[in-house]
Amino acid sequence: MSLPAVEKVALGAICALGLLVLFLDLPASRVPHRAEVLPPTRAALATAEADARAALARAEREAAAKAEGERLAAVQNPGETEDILPVGHGREEVFARCTACHSTAIIRRSGFSRERWDELMDWMTEKQGMAPLEGEVRTLVVDYLAEHFPPRRNPRNANPFLN
Amino acid sequence: MAREYPLRELYAQDPERADALAFGRRGALKGTALAAMGAALGATIPFASRMPQGLLPAALAQPAGGTPTLRMEGKAALILLGERPLVAETPEAMLDDDVTPADKFFIRNNGQIPERFAGDPKTWRIRIDGEVNTPLDLTLGDLESRFEVVTLRLQMECGGNGRAAFTPETRGNQWGNGAISNGEWTGVRLRDVIRAAGPKDTARFTGHYGADPHLSGDTSRPAISRGMPIAKAMEDTTLIAFRLNGQPIPQLHGFPVRLITPGWPGSLSQKWLNRIVLRATPHDGPGMGGTSYRVPVKPIVPGSSSNGADFVDIASMPVRGLLTNLAHGSRLAAGTRRLDLRGQAWAGDKTVRAVHVSTDFGASWTEMRVNEPPNRHSWQRWQGTLELPSDGYFELWTRATDSDGRMQPHAAANWNPQGYAANAMARTAILVG
Structure with a gap:
């Protein structure tokens, strides 16, 4: 089976073109990237430098924030244990429930009647999101607080020159 | 025990x-x-x-x-009132500077201190929405470039300052008189930002939100979120602040952006501010309503119970003066007769007209000189001289009078369950000889 001459020529031309395309696409024959040979432009350098500076600044900020967070956490966590409160029936429950949110400083510096302590439990639940305290546990907690932290003369009014 | x-x-x-x-x-x-x-x-x-x-x-x-002492990098030896939440008071004698340095600022937190924003501070975002025509979502960079930046000396005082003087004692941190500061704040006027958002006629109150987590760790609850009538928000001294004494605001005090609402309870100066909502009705966040930052209109029996239903929100804080160059408990050399005294005085939205000091429990008074404030809502310097009759034990009582003629009382008045707005005159005990 033979092709007409014109088709042979056409086929030859297509093959030649294909070879040329292949030849031109060989890696070694590709036009080299200018960037690989020429130094980076001033703008590119500036961008790269700015990126590096921003990354460094960000890393510094993150490190500073982390260090500061650790310092603040240390101050906010006095590492209290139950024995910071006076010995008594109910101490364990009071310590566990109250220190879920706050340190004992505010307890130890407060002094209320049993009625006021009892009201405070409702306030903590309604305003501060404490789990409701009911029944025997509530009695235990309020009795302990009322016994050990009753109303008293305010320490800040104490005379600095007397015992 | x-x-x-x-x-x-x-x-x-x-x-x-x-x-x-x-x-x-x-x-x-x-x-x-x-x-x-x-x-x-x-x-x-x-x-x-x-x-x-x-x-x-x-x-x-x-x-x-x-009260133990706060030991913390970047802070002076404040009186530590509580670790969690972190609360510390500035001793009165540490408030002698006209501009309170950052390390001497009192500390009041209602929640946990959030982690410091590690991004570029200029990218911190604040939303202004609610009863406005154009809700805004602004970065700190936008705030600085779009609005006039002002620097003012502004009081910031805890609503519970002076609480320890109440009898019987009330709930809350037992502050002496040191929950006060007068920093040099740089920021933009809240008024300008609200105007840019186009407030509707129904925009009558604000509500403020910050990034501090609730103490319990419950992420669905703000630690505190208070608000004020629009008139206070539109005052030219109410700022969205981003610098304190020329420096970025310390993390502890609200970095990178906080409100400063001078002369009103400090809880209105929301730290780590990220949203202000304009409202038709008073805000209802934690710290609003009931007995929170509210005082009786009809005085109640001290120590009695109340749900605060007929109380009113504290607006302007009451008049108060402090002696700042002689510490409570100072011992002076025998023969000391002449005392050069100085201190600070302020009166919320008003100014201080006079300061008097007594060495005899109020039987007689000596008038001090009071400077004009450098700008509205700054505290005012006072100074003067007193003569002591002998060696011995004295209490220096400091009494300020506001521009309406109202004086500090001898005892904390208008007792309320959470102990707000007590302004009994300050007492400084000294011993000569």
Whole structure:
């Protein structure tokens, strides 16, 4: 089976073109990237430098924030244990429930009647999101607080020159 | 029984200092002996019997529930009222600067201190929405470039300042008179930002939100979120602030952006500010309603119970003056007769007209000179001279009078369950000789 001459020529031309395309696409024959040979432009350098500076600044900020967070956490966590409160029936429950949110400083510096302590439990639940305290546990907690932290003369009014 | 705790705490924190303070000795006990002393000061040994004869240092003259000192990088030795939430008061004698340095600022948190924003501070975002025509979502960079930046000296005072003077004692941190500051704040006027958002006629109140997590860790609850009538928000001294004394605001005090609402309870100066909502009705966030930041209109029996339903929100804080160049508990040389005194005074939205000092429990008064404030809502410097009649024990009572002629009372007035707005006159005890 033979092709007409014109088709042979056409086929030859297509093959030649294909070879040329292949030849031109060989890696070694590709036009080299200018960037690989020429130094980076001033703008590119500036961008790269700015990126590096921003990354460094960000890393510094993150490190500073982390260090500061650790310092603040240390101050906010006095590492209290139950024995910071006076010995008594109910101490364990009071310590566990109250220190879920706050340190004992505010307890130890407060002094209320049993009625006021009892009201405070409702306030903590309604305003501060404490789990409701009911029944025997509530009695235990309020009795302990009322016994050990009753109303008293305010320490800040104490005379600095007397015992 | 509870009397041992302050000293025990002190031994736990700084045994050498505790020993020096309590027994006037330095270096007598070392290492394990010091630790043993700290342990010995437990619940069974009466504190008083251990004390030396004679005068006590003021730091240890506080009985049950005394106040240890804050030890923290970047902060002065404030009176530590609580660790979690972190709360600390500035001793009155530390408030002598006209512009309060950042390290001497009192600390009040309602929640946890959030982690410091690690991004570029200029990218911190604040939303203004609610009853506005054009809700805004602004970065700190936008704030600085779009609005006029102003710098003002502004009071910021805790609504509970002076609480310790209430009898009987109320709930809350037992502040003396040191929950006050007068920093030089740089920021933009909240008024300008609200105007840019186009407030509707229904925009009558604000509500503020910050990034501090609730103490319980419950992420669905703001730690505190208070608001004010629009008139206060539109005052030209109410700022969205981003610098304190020319520096970025310290993390502890609201970095990178906070509100400053001078002359009103400090809880309106929301730290770590990220949203302000304009409302048709008073805000209802934590810290609003009931007995929170509210005082009786009809005075109630001190110590009685109330749900605060007929109380009103505190607006302007009351008048108060402090003596700042002589510390409570100072001992002066025998023969001292002339006292050069100075201090600060302020009166919320008003100004201070006069300051008087008495050395005889109010039987007689000497008028001091009071400077004009450098700008509205700054505190005012006062100074003057007093003569003492003899050696001995004196209390210097400082009494300020506001521009309406209202004076500080001798005792904290208008008792309320959470102990707000007490402004009993300050008492500074001194001993001459």
